[in-house]
Amino acid sequence: INLNVSATGGNASSPLTYGLMFEDINHSGDGGIYAELIQNRAFQGSLEYPSTLTPWVSVGDAVLTLQNTSVPLSNSLPTSINVASNSTNGTIGLLNPGWWGIDVKPQKYTGSFWALGSYKGKFTVKLQSDLTEEVFASLDIPSSATPGKWVEHKFELEPRIAAPNINNTFVLEFDCKAGSLNFNLISLFPPTYNNRPNGNRPDLMEALKDLGGSFFRIPGGNNIEGDVYHYPWLWNETIGPLTERPGRPGTWGYQNTDGLGLVEYLNWCTDLSVTPILAVWDGMYLGNEADHILTASELEPWVQYALDELEFILGPSHSTHGALRTQLGHPEPWELKYVEIGNEDDLYDNGPETYSAYRFSMFYEAISAAYPDLIIVSSTGDYTAVGGTNTSNPSATDYHTYTRPDYFVSQFGHFDTVSRQHRSLIGEYACIQGNVYNQVVGVDWDAPKLPWTLWVGSVSEAIFSLGAERNSDTIIGMSYAPGFQNLNSYEWAPDLIAFTADPSQTIKSTSHHVIELLSNNRYNATVPVTSDSDFGPAYWVAGVSEPGHYTFKTAIYNSTSTVPFSISFEGLSEGVKGTLSVLSAPDGLSSNTLENGVVSDVVRKNVTTLAAGSGGVFEFELDNYDVAVLTT
Ligand code: AHR
Incomplete structure (x- = not known):
C-alpha cells in the first residue's frame, strides 16, 4: 500500500x-470501583429490592434481625441490624464477607459504625481469614452506645501482614451481656485513589x-x-x-x-x-x-x-x-x-x-x-x-452501537x-457477538453475548474508531x-x-x-491521505500535532497475507525517525481472561524505531489483525 x-x-x-x-x-x-469493602452496610431497601440481612452472618450465638427502630439513624436509613443474645457469657457479633472477599494488606483501613443501645463495654473489630480464622488485624474500641441515640464509632485497622488470599471477613464483636444492640452504616475503606x-x-x-x-x-x-x-x-x-x-x-x-x-x-x-x-x-x-x-x-x-x-x-x-x-x-x-x-x-x-x-x-x-x-x-x-x-x-x-466484528468494519x-x-x-460502543458466517449482520439481542472481548472484535472496534477519527x-x-x-x-x-x-x-x-x-496517540488535526489502494484489509487515519509530527493509525482486518506499507509524509526527509507501535494477539479469537485465578493477557505490544528511507518514505509490514500507530 x-x-x-x-x-x-x-x-x-x-x-x-x-x-x-x-x-x-x-x-x-x-x-466495584467504589472502594467500600462492606456489602450491604446500611440495609438499604426498596419495593424492588427489600432490605436484607445478606451477606451478614452471626458470630457466637447472636441472632440477627432487621429492625426499623422508633429512633432511626436517619430518615434516609431507617433500617438497622439488631444483634441479640440470650447468653450471659462470651462474645457475640456479626461478620461481613465483603463484596465476594476482602483484600487484606499491611495498609490502613478506615472504618466506622453507628450503634444504638445500652452498652458500657468494648467493641472489637477484626479482619480475619474466613477459612482459618487467622486474625490479620484487631482493635478494641470503647463503646459509646447510648439508649435512644445513635452514636458513631470510628476506628482504623492496620494489618501487619497481607492475607494469602481474599477469603477474608470483617468482624464486629461485643460482650453478650449487652443483650441487644442495633448497628447501622458499618463501613470499612482501604486506602483510596488520591x-x-x-x-x-x-x-x-x-x-x-x-x-x-x-x-x-x-x-x-x-x-x-x-x-x-x-x-x-x-x-x-x-x-x-x-x-x-x-x-x-x-x-x-x-x-x-x-x-x-x-x-x-x-x-x-x-x-x-x-x-x-x-x-x-x-x-x-x-x-x-x-x-x-x-x-x-x-x-x-x-x-x-x-x-x-x-x-x-x-x-x-x-x-x-x-x-x-x-x-x-x-x-x-x-x-x-x-x-x-x-x-x-x-x-x-x-x-x-x-x-x-x-x-x-x-x-x-x-x-x-x-x-x-x-x-x-x-x-x-x-x-x-x-x-x-x-x-x-x-x-x-x-x-450507541453494539454489534459484531464484520458489521463494525462495515x-x-x-x-x-x-x-x-x-x-x-x-x-x-462494543463488539458483543462474533461474526455470522458469510453475513454482515448486526447484533441479535436474543442470542448470548461474548463472555470476553475477542481480539477480532477489538480490531473491528479500532477500525470503527479510525473511521470516527477521520471525521473529527x-x-x-x-x-x-x-x-x-x-x-x-x-x-x-x-x-x-x-x-x-x-x-x-x-x-x-x-x-x-x-x-x-x-x-494515548492524539493529534491536533486530521490530514488528508491519498493512496493507491482502497480501504480493506487496511484501514487508516493520519493526523498532525505540529509541523513534522505526524500520527498514522491503522488496523488490518481479514488479510490473507502480510500487508506492506510505504508511507511518505509531506515535508519529512530521509533519516527522520519514527516510532511504530504494533498490537497483536495469537489469533482473532484470543481473549484476555481469568482462568483458575490467573489473568491471561494475550495482547502483545511491539515498539520499534524506524528511519525514513529515500524521499522520506517509511516502510513496514503488518500482519492480519494488527493495530498499529506510527508517530514521527
Ligand atoms: O452498556 C449497557 C447498556 O447498553 C446501557 O446501560 C444502555 O445505555 C445500553 O443499552
Missing part, C-alpha cells in the same frame, strides 16, 4: 476524542487512567432511568453525608447505595483530568408499563430538577444550590460543558415520538436559556430530535456521510461500554475491565489495549 500524507488540509480533532462511560452495572460501582474519603479503588482507577480518556459520561446508561417502580437516579439523594443517602433500586438488578454519588463522580473527573458529560433524566422509565413516559405537565418539575442539579455544579456560591455545594466543601463550581438529555430515547414504545414532541425541547429550551454555553446532547443517536427550537446551538447526539465509513452541522458523541469534525468523542464487570456478579459481558476483590486479578480486556494505544 502506497500512501501520501499531506501536512495540512484536514479538520481539527476534538479534544475529547476518547473518553470513559460509567454507570452502576455489573457491580461496577457498589462492589486518598479521597469515600473514594475509589486505586487499581481500577489506574486501569482507567491508562486509557488516557478526556471525558466521563455519567451516570448512565440505563441506570439513570430507573426500572418499573419509577426510581430514576436522583442527584440530590446522592450527595452529602452517607447517613442522608437512602440509595435506590438500580436498573441492573440490585439496590444502589449511592455512596458513589454526584460529588464523587465530579471528584473522579478532577482526579483523572477528564471533563464530565452529565446525563439528566428526561421522563422515560424502563420497563413495560403503559405509563412509563411522563406527560409534558408531569415533566415540568423534572426540568426544574435538572436546572437545580446544574446550579449545584455550575452556580455561584450565593445561589441556592451553589450554596449547598459550598456547604459540602466545594465552593468553586466544577467544569461542565456537556449535558445529555436522557439515554437511548430512540428505544421503547413511545420513546422517540414523545422525545421529539416535547421531552427534548422542554429540557433544551430551559437549559440553554439558563446556560447558553452548555452543549446539549440528544440521546437518540440521530438528528431528528436535535436542536429544539434554537438550531444555532452547536447540537450533538449520542450514538461501519468504518459511518461518519463520512452524516450531517456536518451536528456532532456525535459515541457514548457507548463530526464527533465529540467515543467511549466503550460497559466499563467494568465484577466477575462474581454481573449482568453484561463483555466489558472493558473485569475484576474481583483481588487487585491482582484485574483484567484489562483486549479492547482496553486497543483504546489505550489509540487514545
Whole structure:
C-alpha cells in the first residue's frame, strides 16, 4: 500500500476524542470501583429490592434481625441490624464477607459504625481469614452506645501482614451481656485513589487512567432511568453525608447505595483530568408499563430538577444550590460543558415520538436559556430530535452501537456521510457477538453475548474508531461500554475491565489495549491521505500535532497475507525517525481472561524505531489483525 500524507488540509480533532462511560452495572460501582469493602452496610431497601440481612452472618450465638427502630439513624436509613443474645457469657457479633472477599494488606483501613443501645463495654473489630480464622488485624474500641441515640464509632485497622488470599471477613464483636444492640452504616475503606474519603479503588482507577480518556459520561446508561417502580437516579439523594443517602433500586438488578454519588463522580473527573458529560433524566422509565413516559405537565418539575442539579455544579456560591455545594466543601463550581438529555430515547414504545414532541425541547429550551454555553446532547443517536427550537446551538447526539466484528468494519465509513452541522458523541460502543458466517449482520439481542472481548472484535472496534477519527469534525468523542464487570456478579459481558476483590486479578480486556494505544496517540488535526489502494484489509487515519509530527493509525482486518506499507509524509526527509507501535494477539479469537485465578493477557505490544528511507518514505509490514500507530 502506497500512501501520501499531506501536512495540512484536514479538520481539527476534538479534544475529547476518547473518553470513559460509567454507570452502576455489573457491580461496577457498589462492589466495584467504589472502594467500600462492606456489602450491604446500611440495609438499604426498596419495593424492588427489600432490605436484607445478606451477606451478614452471626458470630457466637447472636441472632440477627432487621429492625426499623422508633429512633432511626436517619430518615434516609431507617433500617438497622439488631444483634441479640440470650447468653450471659462470651462474645457475640456479626461478620461481613465483603463484596465476594476482602483484600487484606499491611495498609490502613478506615472504618466506622453507628450503634444504638445500652452498652458500657468494648467493641472489637477484626479482619480475619474466613477459612482459618487467622486474625490479620484487631482493635478494641470503647463503646459509646447510648439508649435512644445513635452514636458513631470510628476506628482504623492496620494489618501487619497481607492475607494469602481474599477469603477474608470483617468482624464486629461485643460482650453478650449487652443483650441487644442495633448497628447501622458499618463501613470499612482501604486506602483510596488520591486518598479521597469515600473514594475509589486505586487499581481500577489506574486501569482507567491508562486509557488516557478526556471525558466521563455519567451516570448512565440505563441506570439513570430507573426500572418499573419509577426510581430514576436522583442527584440530590446522592450527595452529602452517607447517613442522608437512602440509595435506590438500580436498573441492573440490585439496590444502589449511592455512596458513589454526584460529588464523587465530579471528584473522579478532577482526579483523572477528564471533563464530565452529565446525563439528566428526561421522563422515560424502563420497563413495560403503559405509563412509563411522563406527560409534558408531569415533566415540568423534572426540568426544574435538572436546572437545580446544574446550579449545584455550575452556580455561584450565593445561589441556592451553589450554596449547598459550598456547604459540602466545594465552593468553586466544577467544569461542565456537556449535558445529555436522557439515554437511548430512540428505544421503547413511545420513546422517540414523545422525545421529539416535547421531552427534548422542554429540557433544551430551559437549559440553554439558563446556560447558553452548555452543549446539549440528544440521546437518540440521530438528528431528528436535535436542536429544539434554537438550531444555532452547536447540537450533538449520542450514538450507541453494539454489534459484531464484520458489521463494525462495515461501519468504518459511518461518519463520512452524516450531517456536518451536528456532532456525535459515541457514548457507548462494543463488539458483543462474533461474526455470522458469510453475513454482515448486526447484533441479535436474543442470542448470548461474548463472555470476553475477542481480539477480532477489538480490531473491528479500532477500525470503527479510525473511521470516527477521520471525521473529527463530526464527533465529540467515543467511549466503550460497559466499563467494568465484577466477575462474581454481573449482568453484561463483555466489558472493558473485569475484576474481583483481588487487585491482582484485574483484567484489562483486549479492547482496553486497543483504546489505550489509540487514545494515548492524539493529534491536533486530521490530514488528508491519498493512496493507491482502497480501504480493506487496511484501514487508516493520519493526523498532525505540529509541523513534522505526524500520527498514522491503522488496523488490518481479514488479510490473507502480510500487508506492506510505504508511507511518505509531506515535508519529512530521509533519516527522520519514527516510532511504530504494533498490537497483536495469537489469533482473532484470543481473549484476555481469568482462568483458575490467573489473568491471561494475550495482547502483545511491539515498539520499534524506524528511519525514513529515500524521499522520506517509511516502510513496514503488518500482519492480519494488527493495530498499529506510527508517530514521527
Ligand atoms: O452498556 C449497557 C447498556 O447498553 C446501557 O446501560 C444502555 O445505555 C445500553 O443499552
